[in-house]
Amino acid sequence: MLKGEEGDLNRINSPDDKLSMSKKALKKQAKEAEKAAKKAERQTQNLIKEGVNTEEDYSSGQYGKLPMNQSQKKIVRHLVEVKVLDLNFADQKVWVRGRLHTSRAKGKQCFFVLRQQHFTVQCLVSVSETISKAMVKFVALITKESILDVEGHVRTVFQKIESCTQKDVELHVEQLFVVSASEPRLPLQIEDASRPENEEDPDGLHIRVCQDTRLDNRILDLRTPTNQAIYCLQAGVCELFREALKKMGFIEIHTPKIISAASEGGANVFEVSYFKGSAYLAQSPQLYKQMAIAADFDKVFTIGAVFRAEDSNTHRHLCEFVGLDLEMAFHYHYHEVITVIGMMFVEIFKGLRDRFSAEIAAVHRQYPAEPFKFLEPSLRLDYPEAVAMLRETGVDMGDEEDLSTPNEKLLGRLVKAKYDTDFFILDKFPLAVRPFYTMPDPHNSKYSNSYDMYMRGEEITSGAQRIHDPEFLAERAKNHGINIEHIKAYIDSFRYGAPPHAGCGIGLERVTMLYLGLDNIRKASMFPRDPRRLTP
Amino acid sequence: MALNGPCGMYRLEPVYNHGMKAELPTCMYKMTSIYEENNGTSKESSIYKELEDRQIEILKRLEQLKAEVEKLKVNTQPMKATAPAATTNLTNRECGVIEQLQANIGLENQVCVVKDIVITASPNYPPVSVWIMRNLLGQKIKVKLSTHLHSSLTNFPPKIRSLEDAVTDSDRNDCQLVITVIWKDVEKDPELMVNPIKQSSILGEVNIVRYLGRFVTPGYDDGDPITATEIDFFLEVIHSSFINGNNKEKQGVLKTANVKLGKQTFLVGSELTIADIMLWSVIVQNKMEHDLPSNVKKWFKSLCNNVIFSNLPEAFYS
Numbered sequence: 003m004l005k006g007e008e009g010d011l012n013r014i015n016s017p018d019d020k021l022s023m024s025k026k027a028l029k030k031q032a033k034e035a036e037k038a039a040k041k042a043e044r045q046t047q048n049l050i051k052e053g054v055n056t057e058e059d060y061s062s063g064q065y066g067k068l069p070m071n072q073s074q075k076k077i078v079r080h081l082v083e084v085k086v087l088d089l090n091f092a093d094q095k096v097w098v099r100g101r102l103h104t105s106r107a108k109g110k111q112c113f114f115v116l117r118q119q120h121f122t123v124q125c126l127v128s129v130s131e132t133i134s135k136a137m138v139k140f141v142a143l144i145t146k147e148s149i150l151d152v153e154g155h156v157r158t159v160f161q162k163i164e165s166c167t168q169k170d171v172e173l174h175v176e177q178l179f180v181v182s183a184s185e186p187r188l189p190l191q192i193e194d195a196s197r198p199e200n201e202e203d204p205d206g207l208h209i210r211v212c213q214d215t216r217l218d219n220r221i222l223d224l225r226t227p228t229n230q231a232i233y234c235l236q237a238g239v240c241e242l243f244r245e246a247l248k249k250m251g252f253i254e255i256h257t258p259k260i261i262s263a264a265s266e267g268g269a270n271v272f273e274v275s276y277f278k279g280s281a282y283l284a285q286s287p288q289l290y291k292q293m294a295i296a297a298d299f300d301k302v303f304t305i306g307a308v309f310r311a312e313d314s315n316t317h318r319h320l321c322e323f324v325g326l327d328l329e330m331a332f333h334y335h336y337h338e339v340i341t342v343i344g345m346m347f348v349e350i351f352k353g354l355r356d357r358f359s360a361e362i363a364a365v366h367r368q369y370p371a372e373p374f375k376f377l378e379p380s381l382r383l384d385y386p387e388a389v390a391m392l393r394e395t396g397v398d399m400g401d402e403e404d405l406s407t408p409n410e411k412l413l414g415r416l417v418k419a420k421y422d423t424d425f426f427i428l429d430k431f432p433l434a435v436r437p438f439y440t441m442p443d444p445h446n447s448k449y450s451n452s453y454d455m456y457m458r459g460e461e462i463t464s465g466a467q468r469i470h471d472p473e474f475l476a477e478r479a480k481n482h483g484i485n486i487e488h489i490k491a492y493i494d495s496f497r498y499g500a501p502p503h504a505g506c507g508i509g510l511e512r513v514t515m516l517y518l519g520l521d522n523i524r525k526a527s528m529f530p531r532d533p534r535r536l537t538p
Numbered sequence: 539m540a541l542n543g544p545c546g547m548y549r550l551e552p553v554y555n556h557g558m559k560a561e562l563p564t565c566m567y568k569m570t571s572i573y574e575e576n577n578g579t580s581k582e583s584s585i586y587k588e589l590e591d592r593q594i595e596i597l598k599r600l601e602q603l604k605a606e607v608e609k610l611k612v613n614t615q616p617m618k619a620t621a622p623a624a625t626t627n628l629t630n631r632e633c634g635v636i637e638q639l640q641a642n643i644g645l646e647n648q649v650c651v652v653k654d655i656v657i658t659a660s661p662n663y664p665p666v667s668v669w670i671m672r673n674l675l676g677q678k679i680k681v682k683l684s685t686h687l688h689s690s691l692t693n694f695p696p697k698i699r700s701l702e703d704a705v706t707d708s709d710r711n712d713c714q715l716v717i718t719v720i721w722k723d724v725e726k727d728p729e730l731m732v733n734p735i736k737q738s739s740i741l742g743e744v745n746i747v748r749y750l751g752r753f754v755t756p757g758y759d760d761g762d763p764i765t766a767t768e769i770d771f772f773l774e775v776i777h778s779s780f781i782n783g784n785n786k787e788k789q790g791v792l793k794t795a796n797v798k799l800g801k802q803t804f805l806v807g808s809e810l811t812i813a814d815i816m817l818w819s820v821i822v823q824n825k826m827e828h829d830l831p832s833n834v835k836k837w838f839k840s841l842c843n844n845v846i847f848s849n850l851p852e853a854f855y856s
Binding site: 351352355356374375376377378379381382383384386387394395416419420421422423430 | 652654656658686687688689690692710711718720722731734735737
């Protein structure tokens with residue numbers, strides 16, 4: 003076959019033919035190339051089939067490609083999870099399903115790594131009395147990321163396998179079937195995408211997968227151990243949020259996401275068509291959770307999507323994110339609410355630290371960061387204290403000035419240096435930098451009963467005692483130059499008696515990002531939405 | 539020529555002789571030469587004047603200092619011998635820092651920034667003396683002591699939990715001084731962060747008490763240097779032989795104290811000092827209050843009757 007190909011090539015390249023090379027000839031050439039490609043493909047296919055075809059193949063039936071699963075048969079078979087494979091399974095015969103992570107053929111044997119989520123185990127196929135050469139060849143040609151069913155003996159190894167999560171055992175394959183094959187060409191290599199970002203290591207490979215490639219091929223990217231761990235942890239944040247609040251007597255509510263008027267000012271809302279008119283996507287459940295309080299639900303929380311039409315491409319802004327919102331009626335002082343929120347965060351952090359230590363370690367292997375530190379009960383500082391701390395380091399800022407992003411970061415570092423905590427609550431913000439519905443401080447009109455919470459020097463939530471008096475609310479709104487007609491429904495909801503209340507809204511992605519010390523919020527959103535990305 | 543001297547060159551006779559007297563015409567009025575230097579007498583007088591000015595300046599400064607010292611002296615009455623009186627005297631002293639803190643409030647009525655002292659300590663070695671110092675300072679100013687558990691701590695003695703309840707829940711901004719104790723997975727010696735930016739800190743309970751002791755003015759080492767040295771000596775003994783010593787060494791410290799307390803009511807001098815506070819603290823920490831030499835026992839009990847010692851969280855005794 004090869005000889006023929008060579009002959010063809012020679013003919014094309016000979017000067018005589020070159021002269022007469024016309025359109026027809028070009029066509030012919032193209033055809034020939036196509037033929038060659040087909041040949042090559044057939045060749046590989048032959049290689050795969052070879053085993054099946056050869057009569058001497060004594061392993062036939064022990065390997066192959068399974069037909070598409072249409073749930074033809076109920077097979078009673080116990081599949082063992084990769085993560086439990088250890089010395090306790092030594093010398094047992096087990097079935098495992100996983101993805102082909104990497105494979106390396108070497109003469110009569112083929113090593114490959116089977117991956118299940120972020121757990122990996124080394125497998126070995128080698129020619130023996132039961133395993134034919136053809137079977138080894140078949141295994142060597144399976145494309146990466148294909149899903150396999152493997153049966154084999156668990157064997158202990160003499161030297162720890164450092165490249166796998168299951169370091170003490172390997173699998174000696176007896177049977178192997180392809181459940182679902184992957185395309186041979188991957189847009190990104192899982193190995194590249196999960197390579198640690200270790201700048202100092204001069205020997206390490208510096209092949210990176212850039213953010214956009216990752217996001218364009220998100221399903222492949224999400225298969226990396228790091229991403230598996232990030233989203234496990236994110237689910238944990240939600241779970242712990244619910245758990246902690248339920249324990250404290252909160253109930254979960256659901257608020258509408260399509261609303262008639264912008265809740266927090268007119269800017270930054272997405273307009274959608276709503277039958278004959280138009281409506282907006284909710285910027286926050288603010289109004290509705292407050293209404294729930296006015297309707298005597300006492301303590302409520304909600305988890306749902308929140309939309310912000312902010313045209314900013316920063317590392318911490320998304321157009322759609324998950325809001326963890328809570329609102330609570332208090333008895334005498336809004337510090338009751340701060341205490342509850344602080345306790346809730348401590349519960350979440352403790353839960354993450356104790357239940358998700360493996361996931362945190364997995365993320366930090368790729369994106370190294372300091373472990374998250376916090377205090378119990380949470381540290382609460384007053385705004386003037388923060389300003390004084392910043393001034394001490396030479397920052398020039400006014401008493402009523404809002405914290406700029408660099409100042410926030412600096413403050414985070416100062417607090418960390420002094421108290422050794424990554425989480426703290428900053429109380430008593432200047433009234434001027436807060437929305438109109440924030441309750442002013444009773445002793446000093448410059449300040450307000452509002453608070454922000456910070457993780458690693460970045461704001462994750464802000465909240466306040468809300469004004470629950472309709473007349474005062476209207477007055478404050480007027481001061482802010484807001485048309486009272488537009489927020490009439492909001493003000494009216496407090497007309498029939500409303501308990502004093504306070505609350506806060508937390509960004510799930512930000513909490514995940516900052517807890518793990520990631521540098522970009524897109525790493526903590528499974529399918530992020532920003533001004534430049536609407537797919538996938 | 540003088541410049542050339544050191545270079546080792548040969549000398550020359552002056553080429554021009556400036557010494558000759560010029561004959562000046564008498565038709566014009568006389569003036570002193572503006573190029574020549576001032577002659578002897580005026581030069582000397584200016585130097586003397588300068589010296590005299592300086593002396594007056596120094597004298598003035600001395601007067602000022604003397605006045606300040608006098609002022610302080612009025613506030614600093616020596617402490618009486620009896621225990622309850624000692625505390626009142628301690629509190630009667632004007633606290634310099636306190637004054638300053640109070641002045642702060644007077645000046646900025648609306649915005650008062652509290653001073654926050656952050657101490658990290660191991661829950662297995664609670665620095666009891668910090669609580670005593672809080673009580674001591676608390677008699678003069680509003681002090682808030684808040685405790686936090688650091689996330690590095692996964693298991694801790696349950697009695698540390700009950701310390702939380704002992705903490706007064708007043709607002710930060712109502713207080714003049716905040717002491718924040720953070721229980722953390724650290725070594726035996728507690729640590730006080732003085733300058734977070736430079737990360738300079740004070741290590742060891744003894745030194746923290748020294749630091750807090752200087753908040754009471756005059757500090758323990760502002761007065762008689764011999765007393766101060768004795769206090770320092772005792773603190774060092776407690777640090778090296780009690781906190782970091784074995785049982786035998788601890789008994790040795792108690793024996794020394796016993797001898798001292800046989801002759802006087804307090805460890806050093808005739809007044810309550812931080813040496814007493816420190817020894818009391820380590821006795822409580824080591825739960826040795828029931829097993830003391832007689833004089834020390836008497837001293838311990840008399841201190842227990844004192845408000846600043848009796849008003850401690852239950853958890854410390856047990």
